[in-house]
Amino acid sequence: MAESKMAEAKKGTEILKWANAKGEFVRKPSSFRNWITKDGSSGFPPESGRYHLYVSYACPWAHRTIIARSLKGLTKCITMDVVDYHMGEKGWRFNPAVKDATPDTVNGFEHLREIYFLANAEYEGRFTVPVLWDKKTKTVVNNESSEILRILNSEFNDFCETDEQRAIDLYPQELRKEIEEVNEWIYKDINNGVYRAGFATKQEAYDKAVCEVFAALDRVEEVLSTRRYLTGSTLTEADVRLYTTLARFDCVYVGHFKCNKKRIMDYPHLWDYLRDLYQTRGFGDTTNRHHIEHHYQESHLQINPHGIVAIGPDIDFNAPHNRDTKFS
Incomplete structure (x- = not known):
């Protein structure tokens, strides 16, 4: 080992x-930048069950989209798969043996990179999460988290589960x-x-x-x-x-x-x-400390060569904060 x-x-x-x-460190830009639009002018109209999110609980960029999906009540409308927290030689992979991770329920692939190659056989970019996938056309709609966040905020309002969630505008x-x-x-x-x-x-x-x-x-x-x-x-x-x-x-x-x-x-x-x-709601219940801590410390072996995961710290995220009354 x-x-x-x-x-x-x-x-x-x-x-x-x-x-x-x-x-x-210089971050490379995302490659797929299409949009889902209510009027369908982009070629990607909003439809319940058509779109799928590939995410990691460990990744802060993917976590943005998980929160938005939950806040807007789109968990039934947009399905989701979660990769293993450990990023190995071939990048993100699907490993349902890991707690809270899932298989690729849409395409049946083992690694996220295969999804990118299905969308573009000559793809040469990075294999990042999140990925907003179109099941109908079998392609990546968008892999830029800031844009997916806005798509989920505005383009699926007809499919929100409650009026309260529909009214949320981020x-x-x-x-x-x-x-x-x-x-x-x-x-x-x-x-x-x-x-x-x-x-x-x-x-x-x-x-x-x-x-x-x-x-x-x-x-x-x-x-x-x-x-x-x-x-x-x-x-x-x-x-x-x-x-x-x-x-x-x-x-x-x-x-x-x-x-x-x-x-x-x-x-x-x-x-x-x-x-x-x-x-x-939507924040703490989508925050997975186990995936977060194990991903960084086991995957970034150029920083932590032995992959030893630290024991702490002890953090009580549920302690009272009083900001709701302070700024009421």
């Missing part, structure tokens, strides 16, 4: 090729400008910032990235001192996008990615905010 892990660690250094000459017109502004710096310095710190291959690159992470967290802490959510009193996609990073921060980013200047628990407003979201 040890020899197997060491061999995989050598192959796992493929991720280090994402670094530039300065040792900075991207309201009157807040779009502020949402875009918040998304921009939070993505750069927090969502992707933790990866820029964790996957840095030179000290200077790490120092720059990790300082930007904590400067941005300090900024969020200040914002949340006067409002319940990032843009005010309304839960939006900006909160969904930040949540998936915060929920992983103390569990894995502090130790595994060396983002250890502070924990989220050390920020009074951020820590209350994180618990507030966790205790909201």
Whole structure:
């Protein structure tokens, strides 16, 4: 087993090729960018049972779409499969022997990469989650999490299970400008910032990235001192996008990615905010710490060569937060 892990660690250094000459992690763009539209003009009209999500509970980008699917009451309309938390030599795989993972119930494949090749036999990009799949045309509609999040928010309202879920709008017109502004710096310095710190291959690159992470967290802490959510009193996609990073921060980013200047628990407003979201339907019940902790520490063998999973930390996400009454 040890020899197997060491061999995989050598192959796992493929991720280090994402670094530039300065040792900075550079994320590659998503490849499939089609849209599902209510009027069908895109060629992909919304239909119940037609579309399928391939996700990982470990991946923060995929987690965005899992939350949106739950919040909007689309769990019956859009089916979903979950990959194994361990990413091996061939990338994400389907392994129903792992708790909370599933087989590929649509195409019967063993690895996620096979889905990409079914959509495009000459595909040369990365095999990432989430994937929004069209069962009818057997192709990937979209694999950009931020766009899938918006598709689920607006294009399937006719299929939401309840009126309350139908009324949820994570991207309201009157807040779009502020949402875009918040998304921009939070993505750069927090969502992707933790990866820029964790996957840095030179000290200077790490120092720059990790300082930007904590400067941005300090900024969020200040914002949340006067409002319940990032843009005010309304839960939006900006909160969904930040949540998936915060929920992983103390569990894995502090130790595994060396983002250890502070924990989220050390920020009074951020820590209350994180618990507030966790205790909201669609957030905590889709957060799988086992998948999260085991994925990062067992899969990133170039960082953690022996694949040893840390025992902690102890985190009580269900402790009272009082933000609902404080900002009522």
